[in-house]
Every structure is written in structure tokens, then in C-alpha cells.
Amino acid sequence: MSTVLLWVAGVLAAAVGVAVSIALHELGHLLPAKRFGVKVTQYMVGFGPTLWSRRRGETEYGVKAVPLGGYIRMIGMFPPGPDGRLRASSTGRWALMAEEARQASFVEIGPGEEQRAFYRQPVWKRIVIMAGGPLVNLVLGFVLTGVALSAIGLPTGASTTVGVVQRCVLPADTTATTCPADVDPTPGAAAGLRPGDVFVSFDGQPVTGWVQLSRLIREAGGRQVSFVVERDGQPVTLTTTPLLTQRPALDADGRATGGTVEAGFLGVSPTATLERVPVGQVPGIVLDQLAGTAGIVLNLPQRLYGVAQAAFGTQARDPEGPIGIVGIGRLAGELNAEDSLSGNAFAERAGRLVSLLAGLNVALFVFNVVPLLPFDGGHIAGALWEVVKKAVFRLRRRPDPGPVDVAKAMPLAYGVSILLVGMSVLLLYADIVRPVTLNQ
Known part of the structure; x- marks a missing residue:
């Protein structure tokens, strides 16, 4: 697609x-x-002109043109004034607003329906x-x-399947997106690795995971090694010499610790696997979302000022700030159009959209x-x-x-x-x- x-x-x-x-x-x-x-007289999704409606019993159900919310209309939302009447005790502007609200609230109360009013x-x-x-x-x-997290999973785990094979070795500070003719191929490309190959062994050791494979590649820098991959269901033996170069220092779990060390480089990246989050962690994640959203609401004037500066000036838009219905749609489109990081594109895209709706x-x-x-x-x-x-x-x-x-x-x-x-x-x-x- x-x-x-x-x-x-x-x-x-x-x-x-x-x-x-x-x-x-x-x-x-x-x-x-x-x-x-x-008594509920209306159940509407949206605001503005009515696009479709149908009455069932005493309630009109419908859809309106502006999809920015919805409402149900109940009789008697507001009680009478302190004197028991709907007339305002004052002719002031604020009192008239309250009187109008009471009158609109009572206009649909029919004979014998007084006890069905909301305020009652x-x-x-x-x-x-x-x-x-x-x-x-x-x-x-x-x-x-x-x-999204426990049934579908997040594309975070690195598998032993090759996702990308870098074609050439480019300097770290380059902005080039293609390989010049005079640049050497990466050791992985020179060995003939292809996306979809699955590592079976490397330098004589069975491969059990990407972190282990990455460690073996780094340790083999500067010397020739052979390795076996599975391609189209068949084992294929390849030979390469990982390039000895400056690489980020990693801990035992494969996480960057800061700084660099001299290590082997093959020029391949893995596909991601969809890792499922334990159900017990979901409440904590949602509570963090609640706290973050509450923080945006509490600082809404400041956040909206930042949005205005971005919209009418040159300041960058805060990705953690408020967005509207159009912004939600655009993000959903981008999330669905993003390349899949795992081998299950449908599940991964579904997970992104479900997370957005969550x-x-x-x-x-x-x-x-x-x-x-x-x-x-x-x-x-x-x-x-x-x-x-x-x-x-x-x-x-x-x-x-x-x-x-x-x-x-x-x-x-x-x-x-x-x-x-x-x-x-x-x-x-x-x-x-x-x-x-x-x-x-």
C-alpha cells in the first residue's frame, strides 16, 4: 500500500x-x-447543524456537523431560583444569564414530569x-x-534478523544520503548480507540474541571471521572482517554508557520485535499519562502562548504541547505511514493508532x-x-x-x-x- x-x-x-x-x-x-x-430529550455526537437524527421513544439520537464533542440534553438541569420561581430577582446582566439558563432548563418539563428533572x-x-x-x-x-502495549506490543526488541544493510562506510559528520563511488562498502555489504537474513552463528558461536551478536561483532574488529545466516530456509556461510573503528561504549545489556571505544563494525541493523508489556505495568503507564495531561491543563495559558508563538512567529512547536483535532488526524496519518520496524507491519501500525486513541x-x-x-x-x-x-x-x-x-x-x-x-x-x-x- x-x-x-x-x-x-x-x-x-x-x-x-x-x-x-x-x-x-x-x-x-x-x-x-x-x-x-x-428524561433525556437528545443524545448528540458533535455540535452545529444536524447531519442525521432519529427519535427513539422520548430521545432524539443524532450526529452533528462539527466533531468537537457531544452532549445529552436532560430536562431540569438547573433548579429554580431561591424564591422557587424562574424569574430573576435582579435585572443585572449576570442574573439574566442565570435566568435564561433556568428557563431553557425547564422549557421541556411536561405535566407530571417534575420528578424526572435532573436537579430533582x-x-x-x-x-x-x-x-x-x-x-x-x-x-x-x-x-x-x-x-496497545500488552496485547500488540511495542517494536523495541532487537531480533537476530537483518533489517538494514548499510551499503558503505560514511564519516560520522557527513550529511550524504547516498554512497559516493570512492567509498568502501561496509563489511556486511561486502560479505553479501541481505535484509531478512537470520544470524545462526558468528565466529563459531551460536547466536542467541542481538545483544550477544553485537558483542561478538565488536570483539572481532580487525580480524577475518566466518558466520552462518539462514536465507530462504537454507543455511548460508559468509566471511567478513569487521571494521575496527571508534564505537559507542556499551554495558552488558547493550545500552550506551557514554564515551567511545575501539570496536568492530559490520554495518547491519536488526529488525525489531514486538515486545509486550506486562499487564501489571499498564496502570502505572496510564497514571503517568494522567499526570502529564494534568500538567498541560494546569499550565494551559503558558502552553497556548507557546502555540501562538509557533503559529505566528518562528519558534518551534512544542511536541508535548496541546494539539487540536486536525493535529490528531495528521499524527495518525504519519503514524500509519511510518515504515514498520518489525516484521508485522499491520500489528505495529494498529498498535500506534490504538496508543494514540488511548x-x-x-x-x-x-x-x-x-x-x-x-x-x-x-x-x-x-x-x-x-x-x-x-x-x-x-x-x-x-x-x-x-x-x-x-x-x-x-x-x-x-x-x-x-x-x-x-x-x-x-x-x-x-x-x-x-x-x-x-x-x-
Whole structure:
């Protein structure tokens, strides 16, 4: 398959993955809401104009044009004002915003449906409903990470199969990408090694792994040795003299320790093997992702300032910074079009895309638990404050204060929404003119 087709396939796979993640997030709200008897009038994936919808019972299910989120619409999201009415007690701008939110919340409450309003539910039910969406994303983050790392694996282990045979010996500081006519071939190329050859023995010793083979090659620098490879199922004996040159110093496990030593050089690289991470390590990896994403959210103004500097100036884009939906699609395309490092290209590419979607779901969880409206965390914070407020009133032997008037936070919610729109526009522009790429 061509690189372009692989890139397009990666983008489409990411788009489907994002849509499914959003749909499951909203399902995490929908199912407990219906289980608790709350009337849900809409279940939508996306925002803006409706592309498709169908009514099932009392709920309209549909897909909208802008794939930047989704929502479910429940009746009675906000309680009446302190006087029990929907009219604002003040004509101020903030009070009018709260009044509009209450009126929109009550417009769909029909006769006899008062007890099915969201605000009428016990605090614990409201928390379960609002936390259901983010928790679905968190569970998806764990599951997808486990699939990518423990079921598929990472292309990290070096096998004894030849992946690349360098054609010539080039100076370390050269920028040349082809072999000049007057440059000597590498010992591996001169011996006739080919990609796909599997080392069986080297200098009379059976080969058990790449680290051991690398050590044997380094020790054989400057002297002629014979070795056996398996090619097309048949043993082939070859002869070479590893070039004695300055090489990075390695420890017993084949890791660079810093500095250089004089050692043998053959000019071959192995294929990678897909090494599976033990399932027990997955929670720690996801927790590290949560901490990293939370750090980005806590420093979001600074991060967005860096994105703006990159988009409108000459500063490099931070690969660890926030990216938008276009950036996610581009990364997915690049990940799918990257050459395979192992012998299983399909599994390796699938693992890359699944890992990307796992990280996306972790990010969705973190953003949605931010304790501000319009995030789910804003409603959760309001419910928790209600618990605290009622406990204080009980201790003081005062009457039940009733539900917390979350509608009073609507001015802040509008402000946060405006900032989110601005952030989305900035990331969209930056993802187009200065995208995050794999090789930056």
C-alpha cells in the first residue's frame, strides 16, 4: 500500500476512533440518566447543524456537523431560583444569564414530569450521571493502553534478523544520503548480507540474541571471521572482517554508557520485535499519562502562548504541547505511514493508532473533570458543594437550603466556552501552518 493511502487510512481510523470515543462518553451520561428516570430529550455526537437524527421513544439520537464533542440534553438541569420561581430577582446582566439558563432548563418539563428533572435527583445520582462520561474515557484509556502495549506490543526488541544493510562506510559528520563511488562498502555489504537474513552463528558461536551478536561483532574488529545466516530456509556461510573503528561504549545489556571505544563494525541493523508489556505495568503507564495531561491543563495559558508563538512567529512547536483535532488526524496519518520496524507491519501500525486513541481518551477524562462549567466537572463540583452546604446547615440546625443554584455560574461558563472556542481556533490554525510532526 502506498504511503499516501496509508496516511489517509490513518486519518480515517483516527476520525472513527475519536467519534466512537465521544459517542461512548455521552453514553456514559445517557445510561445512568435513563436508569435513574431522568428524561433525556437528545443524545448528540458533535455540535452545529444536524447531519442525521432519529427519535427513539422520548430521545432524539443524532450526529452533528462539527466533531468537537457531544452532549445529552436532560430536562431540569438547573433548579429554580431561591424564591422557587424562574424569574430573576435582579435585572443585572449576570442574573439574566442565570435566568435564561433556568428557563431553557425547564422549557421541556411536561405535566407530571417534575420528578424526572435532573436537579430533582439525589446528589449521588447526579454525580454518577455527570461522572459517567469521563469515567468511560478513563476506562477506555486503560483498555486501549492495555491492548496497545500488552496485547500488540511495542517494536523495541532487537531480533537476530537483518533489517538494514548499510551499503558503505560514511564519516560520522557527513550529511550524504547516498554512497559516493570512492567509498568502501561496509563489511556486511561486502560479505553479501541481505535484509531478512537470520544470524545462526558468528565466529563459531551460536547466536542467541542481538545483544550477544553485537558483542561478538565488536570483539572481532580487525580480524577475518566466518558466520552462518539462514536465507530462504537454507543455511548460508559468509566471511567478513569487521571494521575496527571508534564505537559507542556499551554495558552488558547493550545500552550506551557514554564515551567511545575501539570496536568492530559490520554495518547491519536488526529488525525489531514486538515486545509486550506486562499487564501489571499498564496502570502505572496510564497514571503517568494522567499526570502529564494534568500538567498541560494546569499550565494551559503558558502552553497556548507557546502555540501562538509557533503559529505566528518562528519558534518551534512544542511536541508535548496541546494539539487540536486536525493535529490528531495528521499524527495518525504519519503514524500509519511510518515504515514498520518489525516484521508485522499491520500489528505495529494498529498498535500506534490504538496508543494514540488511548492518550486521547486519557486527555478527555482530564479535561472533563475540570471543576468548571460547561465541563462535567462543573456539575460534579456543584453537587459536592451541595453536600457540604447541607451538612453545614444540619450542624447549625437550619432548614435544608435545597439544591445549589448552579445556574449562577453560567456567566463563568459562557466565559470558559468563549476561551474554549478561541483555543480551538488557535490549535486549528497552528495544526495547519505549524503542525506537530513525528520527526521534529
